[in-house]
Amino acid sequence: MTETKQRIKAVFDNYERFVETLKKLAAENSLDIEIFSPMPVPEAERLFPQKPSRVRWFTFFGGILGVIIGFAFPVYTALQWPIITGGKPVVTIQVFVIIAFELLILFGAIFTLLGLLISARLPRQNLRNYDVRFSDNSFGVIILTDESHAAELQHLMQEADELIVDQVEVEKSIDR
Amino acid sequence: MNQDNFILKNSRLIVLAFILLGSLFTVIGALSANPTRMWQIYLVNFLLWTGIAQSGAVFSAALELTNATWGARMRQVAESMVFFLPFSLILLLLMIFGADYIFPWLSKVNISETKKIYLNLPFLFGRNFIGLTALTILSFAFVNRRRMADQKKNERPRSLAVVLLLAYVVVYTIISYDFIMSLSPHWYSTIMGMHFFTACFYTGIAMILFTAVFGRWRLFPENFMQDNDFHDLGKLVFGFAIFWMSLLWSQFLIIWYGNLPEETEFLQLRLFEEPWRTISWLVIVFGFITPLVILLNKRGKLNQWVAGSVASLILIGSFFHLFVLIVPSLMPHHFTFGLMEVFVTLGFLGLFVLAQDIRLRKIPIR
Amino acid sequence: MDKENYFAPTLTADQVSDQVLLQSLKNPGKPFYLALALFGGMIIFGLYCLFTQIVKGLGVAGMNNPVAWGIYLVNFVFWVGIAHSGTLISAILFLFRSRWRTSINRIAEAMTVFAVIMAGIFPLIHVGRIWFAYWLFPYPNARMLWVNFRSPLNWDVFAVSTYMTVSALFFIVGMMPDMAVLRDRFQGIRGKIYGLFAMGWRGTHKQWHHYETAYLLFAALATPLVISVHSIVSWDFAMSILPGWHSTIFAPYFVAGAIFSGTAMVITILFPLRKIFKLENLITDKHFTRLAQMMLLTSLIVSYSYLTEFFIAWYGNNIYEQATFYNRAFGFYGPFFWLMIFCNSLLPLTIFFKKIRSNPKILFLISLLVNVGMWLERFVIIISSLAHDYNPYAWKNYTPTYIEWGVFIGTIGGFLMLFFLFVKFAPVVAISEVKGQIFHDVRGGEHD
Incomplete structure (x- = not known):
């Protein structure tokens, strides 16, 4: 069972703008978000709190x-x-x-x-949504969203150095 | 913060009463038919409270040397304990009156001539008095310079901290040989010094935690200690519980395994014969197992009542740790724990609190 | 947490990747291969000596009747000791949130893993029939005889193999994000191999979340492990009743000694490494100062133990102890003892002077001598006590033969070879951690 979603991929070269954008995105509810970074980002931990690790x-x-x-x-x-x-x-x-x-x-x-x-679902072959720049000095945010929210989210992420939007087929309740 | 906030506001009378009763029982005990009973508990308390007070300064010096900024608040608590040290010098000298009952090698047990070079009364009290005086001076100098450095951005007293730590290790090693090891004149263990100063430091940080929790209402400004302070302190206590146990364990295991008669008599008495056996287990449960189990959990460290209770158990454990190191050497087959022991201990406690109060009046925690 | 910046002030995040990737992974040129050839030669010589011993029997080694533990075990303790500071720098300093561990922790961890491997070889060589090495492990054999768990030597089997496993895991897990960096920069088979070690790392915030927890737990497990392993090594000696070995202070004494020698080895390795690969931006003089201070601290603990042992030998009034320690200082092996005192106790005191501890060149020289001193310490403890035990009838001195030296030289070659290959093929600096600290400093550390 699949459905069509918008995938918004934002790449940041600048750390400050990346963090600013994270702050804006944190206000949105129930985002399907993945944040990529070459090192642990304390802000990401703080803005998108996760349960203590198992x-x-x-x-x-x-x-x-x-x-x-x-x-x-x-x-x-x-x-x-x-x-x-x-x-x-x-x-x-x-x-x-x-x-x-x-x-x-x-x-x-x-x-x-x-x-x-x-x-952490390792080891894995398929580097889903990955971009080699994320291991260098770029930061990435990838959001899967419905069509209805896409424009709004794009607006929030406009400070990105690169913003790519495409349609993807995803399985419902994809396990991340 | 106003003057009313000090420890003794309502309880000054109680503290004074403790001190008076303690002194009374000390005198009664010293004049009684069996003065050893009083002097042994006096020695236990002397080592316990001196060790705690000293580790206040040592804690602060260690923070200074590691450039640690996480302890900025709790080091003030630690430093407030230092004021007991001058009192402990007097308490040391008082022990001259009980020397006959404390040191078996003075009259009761024969020791070799070579050993008498080291174990004789003038040299023993001389070196300990000089050592403790030096430590007291160093501690006060360090604490004052440290405070000056904080206020006026002077140079940090790092070299003083180094000297203080070195002196601490040396003097406390000597104390452990003189006041613990020599009580069983034929027994020796190379780890004793390290074991003792680690135990003192461990007791000291447990005391800091205890004061930090139960001194909150009167001692500190609002919200003085924060969650991460308790977290750090909890981790430190947890780590030292393990470290202290590892030293205890290496001492035990080597003696037990080697099974040499001159070494095992000490352990035989304490670990395999009642009632000392029970007390030793109590020490291990209070001093090691409790903090290990409870402080492993983050919630255990953050819940102040839990952490404070653990700290008080460690303090009780430390008291009995020294008790079981000292008392069986002097009275191997008589276990007494009555009013005498309780009141002498309370006397020391009162004196410690009084000293801390004097210091806090002069230099409030901010 | 201290807020000092340990990197060169001009260091930027771009440089980190460049420096690590370009400087140390590019073709290092002739000296590198010459060095590899030298180490290869040392290994071959070591193997030759080992095979001579296997073919001719243990008699080719210098061990004799009282001195049944020769320099094979000295080397074992020496290498295990070297292995210790790696985990210390990595794990304990991580738990204490000391920032200076970053940018040298990877090198220290690598040193740990390689040194443990070298250490693990020696007991096997020492016991002779190396092809029966598996007898050390408890397994249900034909006669249902199990190993004796009451024997300290068997504790060693557990301690050293645990240490080897855990430090290797710590090392590999710590490298995972950096291996992803290399995976993304290299094509072909080399990239594939890096990809294997990166295990499909993507650097998402969820992965980082689990990773950081796991890393913390590894550090928390490794810290008591370090202390226990060298305690157990010391108990190999202390559980006996030999004067000079049977001493309750042995565990902390050996642990401090291990960290001491390991720190010295870190300095010994870092100094040339920094020069060859031009890592001055990442490994600054401040790192050397901190390492020197750690060396000084552990040196003081070791000196304290020396003094304690001598004092208690005198105080204890036990003639056997007294004879042993007198012999240690003034007997056949006396010169080694005094050289040891000079290298381990006196020389490091110069670190108290700021001029000396901020000068990496001098520290390098000191560290070389400390390595010698710590090797001698184990020699003095093991050999001089054995050669001169209770019974004067059995006293006999021991001199190692070229076979024993050869095996030692072989392991030095092996250690350095592994290290050079590691430097050539793996990220020598924890890239992600350095970057984390650089970005953190940009923000001015607002969340402390």
Whole structure:
């Protein structure tokens, strides 16, 4: 199921004008907007607030998993061959703390990476809407909108160095 | 901000009462049949409050050296604690009267001749008095110069900050050897100095957090501390909880693993025999696990009541940390915690608050 | 947060990309290839020595009966130490919001990854039959015998491999946005490879949002990891009851030493690198000053530990400890000890002078000597304690053979080779972070 939408792509060479435009756009409700920049833009975070990233939950549960494995695995293996060495008990929790700690970090880090890849939809082949200038020193705003709003939004973004409007077929409720 | 806003407006009497009762119990305890009981709690408190007061200046100096601007407000809170230091010098000298009961190597335990070169009364009090006096002077000089630099845009007292930090490390290492390690005359641990000054600093920042939360109504102008201040302070406390524990842990693990008799007696008593075992666990729960769990969450850091409660638990934990380091060395098989302990502690608390009040009258927080 | 500008005041965002892309990725010319050839030669010599040892057996190394841990383990600790400041500069300074980490953090991270790889080789060489290296890992083998988790050497396996994994992840994730920059600038197969590392990065605000969270979390995980890894390395020694090894201060002492040596190595590498690739705009003298201050701080902690160890050996009244430390300073290996004291404790004190800490040339010289000093520190700790333990009957000195030196030289070659290739093919500076700071400064930091 597809529908026709207007895609407005604005490219800014100037950071100040880019931020100004963002401020104007922030006043609009329910924009389908993507902001491109070569580095994180605090204003974009502030003007278009997002939910706290899910990545931290990945880290959290990865860490917990690491701790569980870090205790369970040494205990299991120690009990497989219960022999006292060096006068230390077979199940030496004091020592397994170290293994648990290392695995906490290891699993936490691996899950953080997974979390990042899943949340940011990476890795991907198709660089949708991308423009190579966005990794240089240009900033971009790309908005998908209905025909009715297009003119108004274009007016808001008139300070852009380059403004391209075209028709695109998009699937409804496209997942971004 | 007017004069009424100081700490003691309504509670001056209470504070004075604390000090009076504390002094009374100190004297009674010193003259009683078992003066050790009083002197050990006196020593615990002496180290606790001196450490807290000193870390106020150290905190400020560390901020100075790292060019950190995030602590501009809380360093004023920190610096207000410094005024206790001159009092602590007097409190140190008072301990000469209890030296016989505090230091087992004076009469009770035999130590070798070489050790007597280091462990003897005149040298011990001499070096500690000189060290603490130097630190007091340095702290006051630094805090004043720092304030001048802020007001008049003078040169920042960076070299003074360096000297202060170096002196802090050296003097507190010596204190830890003299007042903690030497109480078990045959025991030694190389990490003791670092463990002790880290613990003091950790207690100090917990105290800053505590003061920042519970001093709000009277101490500060409206909206003085802001959310991100609490966030930063919470992170700092969280980080130090882990760091302090890691030092404690490396000390424990190495001694436990090596299992050498001359080293393990210290841990055996504290970690495996009641009632010290319970107190040690209490220290770990209050000083490490609570901040770890609660301050991990951003909401835990930002909710001031939660953060303040955690800070007060850390302070209680720190008290018992010193308690369990010192007391089992002196009275290994008698655990007493009664009016004597409570009132001597309250006496020190009163003196600390009084000192802070004097300072805040002179230099209000703005 | 400090608001100082650490870049050259004239630096603009355009220059960042140009400088990184053009200066360091273009054909670097003859000296570069000559250097690569030299490092290749070192690697080949190292491999030759290694194969000699494999063919003839461990006897070709100088290790003897009391000194069972020769310079292979000295090198292991040395390289792990070097690896530490990378994560420190990257992660800890990130958490403390220190702005000077930007523009040198990538180099430090690369150093970490390569140094850990070099470190990881040594225990395997040391234990002899390198083809059984997989025995170190816990796996269900035919007799259902598991590794002994109570052994500190096994903690090392977990610590070092965790460290290697996490620092590599941190490094690669940190490079993702910059790899996108390269992907967009290069065509053909090279562009494709960069694209692989960029993983389809587009730089949308949603991606940045997740990226920043993940980066913060990586930093928060890496910081305690750094401390734990070198603590565990120190426990390889401290868990024994050998005088000179069994000391409770070992963990913080080794961690500080590791950061000390790592910072010195960063200076050692940055100085020529900046010159060769003309990165003066990005890596300014202020960066060197900050690094020097960090070196000074850690040097002081290390000196504190030296003093503490000697004092407690005297105070503790334990004859074995006293003999060990007396022997350390005045015994067979005494000269190394004093050289170590000079390089690690005395020389860095000159950094207190502003003239010296703002002069990269002198700092470079100091850092070279600190590298030597820190290698000697591990030598003094490991060898002098082993050679002179409880039983006078077993005392024996140790001198490394050319085989052992050869393997060490080989790893130096390997480290530098990896580093040079990294500089040639990857962005040496975190482009996005530098740009972020430049644009931030333009706005005057309104959101602090």
